[in-house]
Amino acid sequence: MSAKVRQNPPAERLYAIKWRVFAVMMIAWFMSMLDMSIMNTALPELQHDFETDLPNASWVVNVYSIVFAVLLIATGRLADQFGRKKMFIGGLVVFTVGSALCAVAWDIGWLIGFRALQAIGAGMLAPLGFAMTALVFPPRERGKGLAMIAVVALVANGLGPVIGGGLIEIASWHWIFVINLPLGVIGVVLAWRWWPETYDLSASRHIDWQGMVLLGASVSLFTYGLIEANVRGWDDAAILFFIQISIVLGIGFVVWQKRARNPMIPPALLANKQFLSANLAMVILGAGAVGGIFLLAQVFVNLWGFSQLEAGLSLLPIGVCGGLVWPLVARAADNAPAYRLAVPALGSLALGLLWFSFMPSTYEGVGDYLFVLPGLILIGMGIGVGFPTLNVGAMNAAMGPNLGVASGVVNTSRQLGSALGIALLITVFTTTAGWHYDGKKDHIEDTSYVWAVPNGISHGVIHHDIAEFAGAVERKETAPVGFDRWLRREAAGIARDGFGWAFRLSALLLLFMIPVVRKLTLTPAEARANAMAAAQRAAAAAPPSPPPAPVPVGGQPAEAAAGAVAVPNGGGVEGRIAELEDALRGLRAEVADGRRGGRSGGEERPQ
Secondary structure (H helix, E strand, C coil): CEEECCCCCCHHHHHHCHHHHHHHHHHHHHHHHHHHHHHHHHHHHHHHHHCCCHHHHHHHHHHHHHHHHHHHHHHHHHHHHHCHHHHHHHHHHHHHHHHHHHHCCCCHHHHHHHHHHHHHHHHHHCCHHHHHHHHHCCHHHHHHHHHHHHHHHHHHHHHHHHHHHHHHHHCCCCHHHHCHHHHHHHHHHHHHHHCCCCCCCCCCCCCCHHHHHHHHHHHHHHHHHHHHHHHHCCCCHHHHHHHHHHHHHHHHHHHHHHHCCCCCCCHHHHCCHHHHHHHHHHHHHHHHHHHHHHHHHHHHHHHCCCCHHHHHHHCHHHHHHHHHCHHHHHHHHCCCCCHHHHHHHHHHHHHHHHHHCCCCCCCCCHHHHHHHHHHHHHHHHHHHHHHHHHHHHHHHHCCCCCHHHHHHHHHHHHHHHHHHHHHHHHHHHHHHHHHHHHHHHHHHHHHHHHCCCCHHHHHHHHHHHHHHHHCCCCCCCCCCCHHHHHHHHHHHHHHHHHHHHHHHHHHHHHHHCHHHHCCCCCCHHHHHHHHHHHHHHHHHHCCCCCCCCCCCCCCCCHHHHCCCCEEECCCHHHHHHHHHHHHHHHHHHHHHHHHHHHHCCCCCCCC
16 A cells, blocks of 8 residues: 655745635634534424423533533544645535535424534534634744634634524524535635645554544533433432543543554644643633623523524624634734733633623613623623633644644633533532522521412422523523512522622632643743754654665666655555655754744844
8 A cells, every 4th residue: 555755845835825714714613613613492393393491492502512622632633634625625624515405404303403513513614713824824824814703703702692593583594504505615616726735744544543532422412411410410320420431431531642652632732831731721610601602692692682684783892802802812922921921811801700690680672782881892802812822822832743632622621611611600500690599598488478378389380480680591581570570570689699699700710720820931032943853853853764666777877767656555665664754854944934033123124
């Protein structure tokens, strides 16, 4: 069996077409991130059209999250090994086909299956976002590019409920998927024409099947357990079993990666302290930020009674403020260590969540929204700085040939943090709301006695109202009077207290992560120097070149005489040496370019 020797284009060519590559990547990245949140607004419509209940309809959202998270690291590694352009185009084709099938789904079960197919495509292309951005931007502009892609993700997640709600208002839920089709086709055509093929030349072509199975099973069981814990509760035996098994499989994956000859995650990444710290911080930031935004939407929709579209518009300040602070991140990311921006970002996000935790229990007018608006602004600023900064910190630490798998790890950390945060904060809400309800029982029963209402009826009404405010049952707009009005206000107060403590715990988690974030001390220049040293060690460890092939009478080696471009045995020793030398030359050029950029104050290098 033979395989073509892999070769990357010169860095100068990649830098020259960076905006073309980046624009195509943003089309796919925006769609994959948008579809993480856009379906939340469509769940009531799906329940009605397919005559199903909320738990079944929710799996249209859940299956996307699980499949997406499972594939990120594996597809990132495969893209490094076999070609990032191939993986991107294949993923975008699968995503577009999945979107088309979702739009014509005739049953809730088929829709869930087609959403899984769509998530496979998203999981194939998403890891390439950070990887291709880090590859095509010169070192002196790389932080700007990585910050920009994180802001695009923030804007996509923020616009999801607004776009979804608007499409449902003027058309139907089918159009949520139809809008992906022209964008997907355009993305495939432009990627085919504009993208060069690139590889991780230090990686062999051997696939770590054992590692993929262990990691995929661990991530899927862990994510499934967290999602179902919101429904079944943490005392459910099946939930505990899934999470325990996922932890065992995760430990098995780490052990295997240290022993495997060709591990899925290169040993250099597992030993990279800044990369590990950045990903740990990404897990907690995902838990606090994404979990917090999830609860913000619940407050607006279920507690305050907003429509999905109104809730999406109410959350827009988060995305707007995140976009406004992007230039600050772009300027600092290419020169300063990540912790200098990440620490203030965590503080801003924690303060915003704390501010919002004192929101009114009911919406009486625009004054109530204006009261919580400063909290939304602080949250937007924290997210707008925090996510891009951690992305830059992680990718700078991993700078070198392993961009695809490093990007997959960063994305997986964010996804697992999001699932963990939502599950944890829902548990905090349920627990603390129960405590507040127990504390008010005597007062409720005393008031029931005054109104001559049996305690059982009063408690039943309170339980139902709290379930409405938590989103467990569909909210019905009523105008209660007298004792019913008093009970509803008490239930709203209990739900508000539960939400408030969930926001406060989220803020506390973020503050606890500041010591970890302070370990992100590498500047981009130091990260490039580390990558250069790692590549030199890899090249030095390569086996010596074998003697040249016999030269036939014609004066050329047999393969050259035949015009062959393949090297036996998957590239052979000579092919691997050539690939490693090519990778080393690329890193040398990158480091030299970064030094020239640093001396010129960040200006463009003359062409």
